[in-house]
Amino acid sequence: MKASSSSPKTEQGDLILLKKQIKALEQEQARLKKALKDSRKESRQYFNLIEKAHDIIYETDTNGHFTFVNPVTERIMGYSKENLIGEHYLDLVSADFQEEAARFYGKQFVNKIQNTYFELPLTSKTGERIWLGQHVQLLMHGDEVTGFQAVARDITKQKQVEEAVKVYQEHLETMVENRTLDLKNKNQILEQEISERRQAEAALKESEEKYRTILETIEDGYYEVDLTGNLTFFNDAMARINGYSKDEMQGMNNRQYTDPENAKILYREFNRIYQTGNPSRGIYYEVTTKNGEKRSLQTSVSLIRNSSGRPVGFRGISRDITELERAQEALQKAHAKMSLLINSISSILIAVSEDNRILFWNTEAEKQFGLLEKEVLGKPLNDLKIEWDGDHMVKGIFLCRKENSPVWLDNVKFLQLNGKEGILGIKIDPVFGDKSLEIGTLIQGSNITKRRIMENQLIQAQKLESIGQLAAGIAHEINTPIQYVGDNVHFLQTSFVDINKVLSKYITLKDSDQEGISFDHRRDEVEKIIQETQLDYLTREIPKALDQTLDGIERVRRIVQSIKAFAHPGQEEKRDVDINQAVENTITVARNEWKYVADLVTDLEPSLPLVSCVLGDINQVILNILVNAAQAVSEVVQDGSKGKGKISISTCQDGPWVEIRISDTGNGIPERIRPKIFDPFFTTKEVGKGTGQGLAISHTAVVERHHGSITFDTEIGRGTTFRIRLPIKDPLEFENPEGWSWNPE
DSSP, rough: OOSSSHHHHHHHHHHHHHHHHHHHHHHHHHHHHHHHHHHOOOOOOOOHHTTTTTSSSEOTTTBBBBEEEEEHHHHHOOHHHHHTTSBBGGGTTTTGHHHHHHHHHHHHHHHHEEEEEEEEEOOOOSEEEEEEEEEEEEEETTTEEEEEEEEEEEOHHHHHHHHHHHHHHHHHHHHHHHHHHHHHHOOHHHHHHHHHHHHHHHHHHHHHHHHHHHHHSSSHHHHHEEEESBBEOOOOHHHHHHTTOOHHTTTGGGGGOOOOOOOOHHHHHHHHHHHHHOOOOEEEEEOOOTSSSSSEEEEEEEEOTTTTTEEEEEEEEEEEEHHHHHHHHHHHHHHHHHHHHHHSSEEEEEEETSSBBBEEEEEHHHHHHOHHHHHHTSBGGGGGGGBOOOHHHHHHHHHHHHSSEEEEEEEEEEEEETEEEEEEEEEEOOSSGGGGGGGHHHEEEEEEEHHHHHHHHHHHHHHHHHHHHHHHHHHHHHHHHHHHHHHHHHHHHHHHHHHHHHHHHHHHHHTTTHOOHHHHHHHHHHHHHHHTTTHHHHHHHHHHHHHHHHHHHHHHHHHHHHHHHHHHHSSSSSSEOOHHHHHHHHHHTHHHTTTTEEEEEEEEEETHHHOOOOHHHHHHHHHHHHHHHHHHHHHHHTTSSTEEEEEEEEEEETTEEEEEEEESSSSOGGGGGGTTTTTTOOOOOOOOOSSOOHHHHHHHOOOOTOOOEEEEETTTTTEEEEEEEEEEEEEOSSSOOTOOOOOOO
């Protein structure tokens, strides 16, 4: 037997390095879980902020179709979210305003104007005309516009006030002019005119009271200033926004509650309105309240003209948008933070729509596949030029949606950017929740090439360790038949010499006449040789020796064949395997481990179907548990003076599963260590008799690589039963459904 070229120190160093690498992988997995948890927390905070907002918040794509609406939108417009998502926003805009709205937002899109304000009327589900004042912000991905985000408030009451004031002024001016003309021309009806004027004044007072009540109840600030910017009229909300009492605000100039920069903004806009006569629908500026707090306002302003059409001041409505700006800033920060966290995760994250189009493609996906996010967004997944096991991926996605549950793909082969074949570990999850997000499937993955190499090395090391431990027993098992084969061959060799003597004498008997020796004399010599060589005995025993020799050779052949099947299964991919044969081969290989301490009983179901699995993995699992069972029984029987223990192995089919049971009559597993038995490097054996890898490797092989299960029942003083359950067919072993294929051009 050739000695190993590596020293114990080298092997120990390799084992320590392997432990460190596995620990690093576990730490990386913990970090990923924490990052994902933080990301989900940030997402919940962001959506809670939107859900609790008092304003309408909605988003559209670049074509104007709704992609998100908040509950306030549903309440004000009377439509449900399901009715709104996918509809065009112009369908809600009043017909007389659609062309102007399309032109305004088309200009914002083409010129990439980041923030705008626009007032427009919408028609609710009940037919009510609702005016909205809305701030619209472009949604950007790099330099590309991906949609619109709007925050809007119902300004219907404000519009009603403005329209009522306008109608009232026109009515009053007409009335005064008519009455004045009548007074000049018809002195005779002076009494009647005085009466009508009093009636008009009463109506005016009533109208003023009505609209004053409206002004005092709205949340927005209403104000009127003269041409120099001094307040001449304002409502309670305007005073409240600025933090002053009404008495303190009366007559104040805007320079008293704005800093120089914002005073310039107001002067410039008011001057433009004065010069052009055109009202402004969106002036953004800051005020400093009485207590020194900065508040952000948005105001719409128009000219006040006297009866002769000469400008005498300005009127406007201001809205405090401080909290709205803070919410938008928090929303942007949440978006940025979430994006940073997701792109910092060293795992592939791909979101796919229900029609298999790419909706999200993170930095790790770019790094692994060499395709930038902007190159793949919106494209079908099966059109991407990725050299990987595409059919395997397609089947995984289809199965995930069909079963509405996660699907794991542990060995997805792909071509790495360095030109070498790699392996991806993929998890495919269905996405539940808001259908407007259009996400049907989330693909998570990692390049596990190095990990798989280490696992295979670890499994091979475990297999070599097992072979090394079994070598002496295997040699003994082979030596026993070889010994009596050798004895029988030696017997046949000596027997041939005796038979040859008898044959030689028979030849001399034939030639006796030629040599002049009597036939009777030669015959006596032959009879003597037959008696000396015990020819009768030889003719009886030689066939028996040949049968024993052939039996011994057959036993050696079976042992060698079992070793070969165990140590060199000949494949790393899943194929249909006879589990009963695998059990029998492993029993043969490990015979010397159990035959001195236990009687082994098998109950293998003859009609057991073939199982799709990696034979080498299953051989190793059965061997690990069988050797553990033999060692557990050995601790009970010790020197064998009380007889042997018992090991039972059975197989059976349970629906779509095959179950292997391995039971022993050992001492059982103590309760305190039961949670740890599948942990890597956990062992209760003394140094040199185990590395603690056997059950850990078995668990990985059964659960992770074959999507099965491995469990145990144990009772102190009575023994342990391990149950290995394997799916008969790989869940992904089916033909691609119609319309699902991987054929990138």
